[in-house]
Amino acid sequence: EAGVAQSPRYKIIEKRQSVAFWCNPISGHATLYWYQQILGQGPKLLIQFQNNGVVDDSQLPKDRFSAERLKGVDSTLKIQPAKLEDSAVYLCASSLGLAGHSPLHFGNGTRLTVT
Amino acid sequence: ILNVEQSPQSLHVQEGDSTNFTCSFPSSNFYALHWYRWETAKSPEALFVMTLNGDEKKKGRISATLNTKEGYSYLYIKGSQPEDSATYLCAFVPYGGSQGNLIFGKGTKLSVKP
Numbered sequence: 001e002a003g004v005a006q007s008p009r010y011k012i013i014e015k016r017q018s019v020a021f022w023c024n025p026i027s028g029h030a031t032l033y034w035y036q037q038i039l040g041q042g043p044k045l046l047i048q049f050q051n052n053g054v055v056d057d058s059q060l061p062k063d064r065f066s067a068e069r070l071k072g073v074d075s076t077l078k079i080q081p082a083k084l085e086d087s088a089v090y091l092c093a094s095s096l097g098l099a100g101h102s103p104l105h106f107g108n109g110t111r112l113t114v115t
Numbered sequence: 116i117l118n119v120e121q122s123p124q125s126l127h128v129q130e131g132d133s134t135n136f137t138c139s140f141p142s143s144n145f146y147a148l149h150w151y152r153w154e155t156a157k158s159p160e161a162l163f164v165m166t167l168n169g170d171e172k173k174k175g176r177i178s179a180t181l182n183t184k185e186g187y188s189y190l191y192i193k194g195s196q197p198e199d200s201a202t203y204l205c206a207f208v209p210y211g212g213s214q215g216n217l218i219f220g221k222g223t224k225l226s227v228k229p
Contacts, residue, residue: 003158042119042204042219043159056216091159100147100208103161104217 002026006092006107014115018080021110025073025094031055032069033104034077035091043091049075050098082114117141119207121220128195129228135191136223138205142186147208149217150179150190154201162190162203195227 035043051072206217
């Protein structure tokens, strides 16, 4: 099966600029996640979708981050405006069921550098 | 605040050595424990999803055990090979909530020298 696709792989922007990341999950996976991994830390959940509905966005900085999953398939994550502390790897993942008992399938991630 | 600790932070071994890592997590509200392997420039890959106290899982030379009562899991690699070089992440899933919020540790970075 095709894996989780993410783009771009790398992005360098200046602070206060905007950036968007795209994710296409594995076909048939209803649950989609965006994780942020800051260097030296473990990945942290930003937002979880079940089909096109938000299940958990409690850790999403909503003043600058937004995400959508139109038609319950592809998803985009946007940062506007970016701050230096947003430099991180942004991982998209999908799972067949809820992640508790189902493994997550990750994309290659987008490495964002904010200067 | 739920905390997941992994040790050691990094490990350097010779090819053929066996090694093990520890993941410590809260012993209450346990729902599941995940292990992932993350090689440089690749995507994290699921190794195991463990759900029952006393679970033991094996995949080739890699195995894992789970003790939910005391809040720890061990990952073992028998006869390490250079291709095992990666960061190994564990993630705790608490009962309740969305069950999508995996609480990840910082990982153990393994380097295997030929």
